Amino acid sequence: MDLEDTMAEKLTSQSVDFPRWYQEVVQRAQLAENSPVRGSMIIRPYGYALWEQMQSVLDGMFKETGHLNAYFPLLIPESFLRKEAEHIEGFSPELAIVTHAGGKKLEEPYVIRPTSETIIWDAFSNWIQSYRDLPLLINQWANVVRWEMRPRLFLRTTEFLWQEGHTAHATAEEAHEETIRMLGVYAQFAEEYMAIPVIQGVKTEREKFAGAVKTYSIEAMMGDGKALQAGTSHDLGQNFAKAFDVKYQSAEGTEEYVWATSWGVSTRLVGALVMAHGDDQGLVLPPRLAPIQTVIVPIYKGEEQRGVVLEACGRMEAALKDSGARTHLDDRDQFRPGYKFNEWELKGVPVRIEVGPRDLEKGEVVLAFRHNGEKKSLPIEQVTAQVMNVLEEAQKGLFEKALASREDRTYTVDSYDEFKERIDGGGFFLCHWDGTTETEEKIQNETKATIRNIPLEAPDDPGQCMVTGNPSARRVIISKGY
RNA sequence: CGGGGUGUGGCUCAGCUUGGUAGAGCGCCACGUUCGGGACGUGGAGGCCGGAGGUUCGAAUCCUCUCACCCCGACCA
Structure with missing residues (x-):
């Protein structure tokens, strides 16, 4: 329950x-x-x-x-x-x-x-x-x-x-x-x-x-x-x-x-x-492919503030679109800002722009980044000039994070026993394989993992098949797959 | 195709054992108060209980048949 x-x-x-x-x-x-x-x-x-x-x-x-x-x-x-x-x-x-x-x-x-x-x-x-x-x-x-x-x-x-x-x-x-x-x-x-x-x-x-x-x-x-x-x-x-x-x-x-x-x-x-x-909050989309790259969430109390804030948001929306960013202004009145924050995070929008009365007083807005959860304030007049830069930074940050994560979970293993112990933990295993279908099927039957491919850029690295001990010219990637 | 399970408002489910006016939460609609990290109040709409047959004065509930879907085991962008 x-x-x-x-x-x-x-x-x-x-x-x-x-x-x-x-x-x-x-x-x-x-x-x-x-x-x-x-x-x-x-x-x-x-x-x-x-x-x-x-x-x-x-x-x-x-x-x-x-x-x-x-x-x-x-x-x-x-x-x-x-x-x-x-x-x-x-x-x-x-x-x-x-x-x-x-x-x-x-x-x-x-x-x-x-x-x-x-x-x-x-x-x-x-x-x-x-x-x-x-x-x-x-x-x-x-x-x-x-x-x-x-x-x-x-x-x-x-x-x-x-x-x-x-x-x-x-x-x-x-x-x-x-x-x-x-x-x-x-x-x-x-x-x-x-x-x-x-x-x-x-x-x-x-x-x-x-x-x-x-x-x-x-x-x-x-x-x-x-x-x-x-x-x-x-x-x-x-x-x-x-x-x-x-x-x-x-x-x-x-x-x-x-x-x-x-x-x-x-x-x-x-x-x-x-x-x-993706993470526990939902999608995380790379800016270059995100249908919505920046979402503007207005924050206001009462009708009077609503008018002022929405007007500022409308100007920002137009300016962002002019500078080439796929932008959405979330002006729905039936949801509060916190709800919208969560919803757009679920949908993976790379950059959220929060615009409230406190910000407008200071001539600023708050930018929140989906890929690392960081927030920062920025003067309003700089937003359009910087938006493409911050999107590109987010794009790069996302790739680097994914690359680091893959490298952390890529292992070089030579012992079949060790492989069998560790394969359930996920990750790519670089192993020697003798090139036969028999060995390939044995690995799959015993571990549910498959040979994903034989990397083109793998260096010549002669060794012995971890299963049979027969000669192998280079390592292959073995992993559980979808 | 083998094993297990579920069908009840849009969604998640309770009710079934022991038949007696169809329920809850979420969502939806209206109005009001709210609004800087998933708001609240009041009122409201919405379901021939998967389908067919049977038992009974009376079936979501019991019986029979049937259909559909989901989960677990053999292929694949």
Whole structure:
């Protein structure tokens, strides 16, 4: 009873029950809620605004790197998926299939896209004839459906929104470069915009995308020390080109199969943001992505003060918007300031500006920072000049905090016994692994932890597999994951 | 698919054992007092108790069937 009473006001503490904290934050900050269809979520305006911020930045980065947006159909003939053997095998357990339409049974069932390689490569086979058509750099923003048994808002839902890039190249080298380049774009986005440090690396054979030659990922550490795959980039080799017979004529006149990549990030990134920075007060959003960067909370007693304070707030709102800050003035009269402070903290707004009669007398306002809880007074006329600076400081502070937190919880371990003892405490473990699927599965079965990836930047550091003692060229990241 | 559980105003739940006029807190609406860290008072709106059938003078409560959802074990951006 006590617990439920407090629940109405306070969030479950992260240290008590992190998953429950996550669930509560997502719903109470009005990012999303469960829908009547199990596994599907309703993304509410505040959550969608956050996704739109992400989309807008990423879309710019894709265009900057030469990609063009297009849109391919939601429904894919089932036979298309069957053309690439590994692809259909990997995806079949999570497919939703349309068998009836127009009041009758369909000749051929349509799969609701779980990803679009097949329908896109079918089109590419018509688009590509010559080396002059290459590289072909396409991106699409879309929804996909992958049937989920254990859904979690944003992290694992049956339907989710994402972006999928699909490219075709003349050579294996070019395709490989594209794969790595887009992985780098994701890493840059994660670090510079989401303020989340990530580790770029290769997935193991077992974890790679169904139909890929190699899968690369960026892995981020969440507030509880678990890993989250925040983006993937696949080197598809010629697998799809062969399955869909996509050949081009080279300058020398020979006929060659093209080389492919695909890469994607999804609304899972919203979950990553929540879990990487959030605290017991709620969300903590990085200024560059926050839908509201500064919120103005007026403080007043009585009608007379209300008029004066709101007028000052209105001027400040206009000035802040002019200087480029996404600003909201919370002029609701039915809530007191303390309530608003808590609500905007729950929603993760980076900077709160408190404007009361005492401040106005001194010609000042109070700035309160979400990421470190600090408050300071500032002369009114300096606010607009300084706001972008303080937001950038907050952005940087948030990244540094996340980086320090990850470094604190990254361990180099050589003994499997020690690993087994410590893995439940969370964190990234840098360990030697002999490269076999058997050992990988043994680790997962015995500890529930998985090899997240093999870092690209790992130095050569020969050693012995902590499980089998067999030789290992470099360390891999092992962690429990989402 | 195996094990456990829950369905009662928007939300969290009580009531069910032992049938007898549907309740509480929060939220919502109105008015007033408040307003520098989650305000208070007064009044008010809102529910065929998941669904179907049965027992009974009478069912949220007992019986049967059914549906849905949640939690725990095998895949995944």
